[in-house]
Amino acid sequence: MTEATVLPEEARDDLLDRGYTRRQLARVGSVFGAGAVAAAFGRPAWASGGVPDPAPTAKVRIGSNECWAGPLLPGQRAAQKIVASSNRYAPHDERNDFLKAVMAVEGVPYDHIAPWPGSSDPLSRAIVSFCSPQRGLVTADPTFELAGRTADWLGAPVKRVPLRADYAHDVRAMLAADPNAGVYYVCTPNNPTGTTTPVADIAWLIANKPAGSVVLVDEAYTHFAGVPVASPLVAQGRDVIVLRTFSKIFGMAGMRMGFTMARPDLLAKMMRYDGGMQSGALPLPSLACATASLTAAPLIAARRTEMEEARGIALDHLRARRVAVKPTNANMFMIDWKTRSAKDAQTAFRAQSVEIGRSWPIWPTVSRVTVGSAAEMKAFCVALDKVLA
Ligand SMILES: Cc1ncc(COP(=O)(O)O)c(C=O)c1O
Structure with a gap:
């Protein structure tokens, strides 16, 4: 053609x-x-990490910046x-x-x-x-x-x-x-x-x-x-x-x-x-x-509050464990593992059935994690403790 x-x-x-x-x-x-x-211009957003996303098998899916819940009612x-x-x-x-x-x-x-x-x-x-x-x-x-x-x-x-x-x-x-x-x-x-x-x-x-x-x-x-x-x-x-x-x-x-x-x-x-x-x-x-x-403004605001609370659970735990986290104002945060590659960290979380996000070449020791539900953030904290152990 x-x-x-x-x-x-x-x-x-x-x-x-x-x-x-x-x-x-x-x-x-x-x-x-x-x-x-x-x-055609690369991979679609949900697979842009360069590796096929194995998330469907993970119990906790906080790798692709999706929402933890379906459409508003x-x-x-x-x-x-x-x-x-x-x-x-x-x-x-x-x-x-x-x-x-x-x-x-x-x-x-x-x-x-x-x-x-x-x-x-x-x-x-x-x-x-x-x-x-x-x-x-x-x-x-x-x-x-x-x-x-x-x-x-x-x-x-x-x-x-x-x-x-x-x-x-x-x-x-x-x-x-x-x-x-x-x-x-x-x-x-x-x-x-x-x-x-x-x-x-x-x-x-x-x-x-x-x-x-x-x-x-x-x-x-x-x-x-x-x-x-x-x-x-x-x-x-x-x-x-x-x-x-x-x-x-x-x-x-x-x-x-x-x-x-x-x-x-x-x-x-x-x-x-x-x-x-x-x-x-x-x-x-x-x-x-x-x-x-x-047009469902109150429901949108409620979702943002729910995200902020869930994000707080993860960020408080990371700070308590003295893990470096960059500032954020959205449903994702970046963890700097410092001495460990982000790819390594992703593999370690995957072994706990938690799919965290990818990294960017400019920051190879930094992983992106999506904010999920409060329950998902608690599961992330449990997995984090095992990954750090
Ligand atoms: C910043 C940004 N723009 C655009 C997109 C594209 O998403 P979609 O095609 O699902 O609207 C994404 C998806 O992750 C994104 O993070």
Whole structure:
């Protein structure tokens, strides 16, 4: 299959203008045409450690930043209800209902919102849309790897900039690392550290970045942190794309729902590879569940409190055992084993049927652990004592 058979003409011409070779074009065309963007640009989020995840056999699964509980009850009910009328593509106005819910909660205009099956797809799609062999990606280190993997795969130059001492993104160093990049990726709260980058820093980056580039703000974990979000920058019409997912606090990882908020012209650039198919045709139960969940503010807040209490159990125990833990403001924390490799620690926990998370090359002795339920955190503490013994 050649790129010409898959990519719309407008998308093909744009890619050629931006310096893609015909060979690279074929790659873009084959994955976007197949609608399998993120999976083709590396491994999907749940298997991005480089080793097949053996978690299904572990009793305690705190390795993949999933939620310890399923969708919020109003979401579950809405999803169940709509199954019976799913013979129709759109029995009522489900997609619009979702967009209106996002509008109400985030305060951005209707045409500034696009739903997606999760946020991995639009994340990779944004890299293809705004990076090129001439305009690279700037990302933090450590951070969620998918943006960097997508750019590497496409042959766009990537600069990885260490986090600041307080584990926020160093936006000034990011701009200095490549003053002509196509995308500056800011993950806040950051995966894997759980630390946040102030909206003022994001606004500074937007104000100072080169023309024609975008700041891609990944807020997958924002409800766990309860800090100001970047949606107002979208409403102000800036060069920013905000990514959200229902895979984290909403407990919907397997339902595949997310959305982006950005100016319509930026969203249109992300749609041109498949004519908007991925965003336009989403499973009704996922849409209905997301709509009912997004507006359930008291339940979201209760989940955050539950996470903070469970996280406290683990952090108190780690401190009591004098194990070094980095600061966090989300549903994950990083343990520095100092004299032991993170891979070793993961194997030792696995022997206790506890699946902890992966590590990042920049910090080989540091493991990421996801906050689970209080019971899971207690089981983690018991396993920790055995691992340290
Ligand atoms: C920071 C961040 N962004 C995006 C994703 C993608 O998740 P999904 O495709 O399930 O929305 C993840 C998943 O772990 C993540 O940690």
